[in-house]
Amino acid sequence: MVKLIEDAYLASLGVAFLTYEKAEKLTQNLIKKGELAKNREQEFIQDLMDKAKSNSAELEKVIKEKLKYLAEKGEPLKDKQDKIIEDITKKAKESSKITEKKIIDLIKDIIKKGKETAEKQQKIFKDLKSKITKSDEERIAELLRKSDIPSKEDTDEIKKKLDELTQKVG
Numbered sequence: 001m002v003k004l005i006e007d008a009y010l011a012s013l014g015v016a017f018l019t020y021e022k023a024e025k026l027t028q029n030l031i032k033k034g035e036l037a038k039n040r041e042q043e044f045i046q047d048l049m050d051k052a053k054s055n056s057a058e059l060e061k062v063i064k065e066k067l068k069y070l071a072e073k074g075e076p077l078k079d080k081q082d083k084i085i086e087d088i089t090k091k092a093k094e095s096s097k098i099t100e101k102k103i104i105d106l107i108k109d110i111i112k113k114g115k116e117t118a119e120k121q122q123k124i125f126k127d128l129k130s131k132i133t134k135s136d137e138e139r140i141a142e143l144l145r146k147s148d149i150p151s152k153e154d155t156d157e158i159k160k161k162l163d164e165l166t167q168k169v170g
Contacts, residue, residue: 023048 023045030036036044144151150158 020045020049023052 026048027036027041027045030044031038031041141151141153
């Protein structure tokens, strides 16, 4: 019974697009239930189809009117929405440019600090190398003195004195 009422309701409102086969099925169900005489079957189907067509056309007309009304009322809102979207897009582009500039500035700063750090490391390395080299030379000289072996300076001084003696003698 519920199915029959639902089908009849949908058909009468024209909400469902009624086909001839569906109308015929609905009619035969009504005949089986005894709610419609067999001799009125074709007339009832035609009336049902006409009513469904009429209701569909009326519903289509009402929907078109409402859509037109809503479109007219919505136009100012659409304009506002378009303006907001335009503003957001503009601000996003500006923000993007600012962010890009900040990133470029940060990269430049990082490169500059990297170069400064590299220069400081090279200076520290040179200073350490110089200290290590001097320390090794000082250690060697100290070891030579302790071992009673003349250092280069001692050898140079002895050579100088020998040259002086050679000049006096010769």
